[in-house]
Amino acid sequence: MQQAIRNLDxxxxxxxxxxxxxxxxxxxxTDGDIRRGLLRGLDMNSSLAPIIQRDPFVVPPQLGRExxxxxxxxxxxxxxxVVDKEQRVVGLHIWGNLMTAPERSNMMVIMCGxxxxxxxxxxxxxxxxxxxxxxxxxxxxxIEQAKAEGFRHFxxxxxxxxxxxEEYFGDGARWQVRIEYLHEESPLGTAGAISLMNPVxxxxxxxxxxxVLTDIRYADLLDFHCRHGALxxxxxxxxxxxxxxxxxxxxxxxxxxxxxxxxxxxxxxxxIYVLEPSALAVLKAxxxxxxxxxxxxxxxxxxxxxxxxxxxPWLDVGRPEDYRQANNFGTLS
Numbered sequence: 001m002q003q004a005i006r007n008l009d010x011x012x013x014x015x016x017x018x019x020x021x022x023x024x025x026x027x028x029x030t031d032g033d034i035r036r037g038l039l040r041g042l043d044m045n046s047s048l049a050p051i052i053q054r055d056p057f058v059v060p061p062q063l064g065r066e067x068x069x070x071x072x073x074x075x076x077x078x079x080x081x082v083v084d085k086e087q088r089v090v091g092l093h094i095w096g097n098l099m100t101a102p103e104r105s106n107m108m109v110i111m112c113g114x115x116x117x118x119x120x121x122x123x124x125x126x127x128x129x130x131x132x133x134x135x136x137x138x139x140x141x142x143i144e145q146a147k148a149e150g151f152r153h154f155x156x157x158x159x160x161x162x163x164x165x166e167e168y169f170g171d172g173a174r175w176q177v178r179i180e181y182l183h184e185e186s187p188l189g190t191a192g193a194i195s196l197m198n199p200v201x202x203x204x205x206x207x208x209x210x211x212v213l214t215d216i217r218y219a220d221l222l223d224f225h226c227r228h229g230a231l232x233x234x235x236x237x238x239x240x241x242x243x244x245x246x247x248x249x250x251x252x253x254x255x256x257x258x259x260x261x262x263x264x265x266x267x268x269x270x271x272i273y274v275l276e277p278s279a280l281a282v283l284k285a286x287x288x289x290x291x292x293x294x295x296x297x298x299x300x301x302x303x304x305x306x307x308x309x310x311x312x313p314w315l316d317v318g319r320p321e322d323y324r325q326a327n328n329f330g331t332l333s
Contacts, residue, residue: 001037002044004029013094015079018052023088025081027052058083061090062227064220068093101150106203106222108151109194110142112210113159113184118319127161128317129210130168133326137168138317139210143175149219151206152177157193159184189290190271195283202277207291209271213326215312216272224308225274231303232295233274235310236267267307270314279303 007016008031016029029048037051058081059068072080072095082091116128123131129139143154154172158165158181165181172179182196190209204225206218216235225233242263249257273291282297283289295305317326 001034001042001046001048004048005034013079017081017089018048019089025058025083025087025089027054028056028081056081065098066217066220069098101148101219103152104150104219107153107155107201107205108146109155109157109205109207110139110210111190111193112139112156112165113187113193115160119323122323127164130164131323133213138213141213142208146218147175147177149217151218154179155182157182157184159187189288191283191291191294192287192289194280195285195287200277200280204274204276207273207275211317212271213317214314216310221272221308222274228306229304230306231276231279232298232305233308234295235270235272236307237270237310237314238265239268240265270310271316
C-alpha cells in the first residue's frame, strides 16, 4: 500500500498500473481504491491484492483519439491503459493530455491560389480563402483548428490576390504559429504547388484545400497515415444520392428487377491529404497537377495509397449556396 501511494504521489497520474512478468497488465490501483481500502481496515503495510481492479478498461495501440475520448467520456474515466495483443502495457492515455494536444512538427500546406470563379461576385476582389465565415476568414478557421491539434508550421500556396492573404496573416506570429508562402506564377492545381517546396519536407505533411470547412481531426488523419505505412492518404467522405425515379432493370424486353428511388452511395474526395516527402518525386517543379493525378501516378508506381473515411461535418465552399450554408452556421462545430 505504501509503495502504491508513493508511486501515485511521484507520478501525479492518479493511477498505478500493476504488472506481472514481461510487463503484462494485472490491474490498476487509483487513489480512490486506496482510500476505500483504508476505510475497510487495510494499513500502509497491507498488500494491494484486495483493492486491485482486475478488469480495467484497456485499448489497443491503434485506436484513434476520437474513439478513446468517447470511451473515456462514456465510462467517466480519466486514465486508460494501452496494451498490446499479449496484454503488455505499452502506454497510458491521460484525459488532460488528450484535451491538450501535443505539438506536431509536421507541416500543413493549404492551397489558397484558386480564383473561385463559381463564387463570383464574392471573389471579384477577395481570394476565396479570405471570404468571411462568421467573424473571421475561412482560412483562419482552418489554421486555428489545426493549431488546436498541435500543428504550428503552415505553408500557404497563393496566386490570385495572394497579397491580401500575406498582408492578413504575415508570418503567423499573431496566431503563435509559423507561416510561409509558396507563390504560383500561374495556377498549378491542387498538387502542382507543392512541387515548389524548397527544401522538401523531411516528415509526412498535411495538404488541405483552402475552401474546406470541417471538424476533421487533422492529428488523427496524420496518425492513421503513419500507422498504415502509406505513401499518400486521402480523406474521403460518404456521399449519398437518391435517384428521383424508380429504376427498372431489363433483359431484352423482360423486366428483371425494379427498385423504387434507389440510394447510391459513393466515397468522394474531401480535399484533405497526407503525403510522404518521397511522394513529391512524381511531380515536376512548376508543372500543373491535381491531387487525383498525383495519386494515380503513385498507384502506377505500385506505391500504397489509402483512404481515410471521415464522418465529421464537412463543407466544400465552392458555390454561393455553400457559402450561405457556411455563414448560416458560422462554423461546422
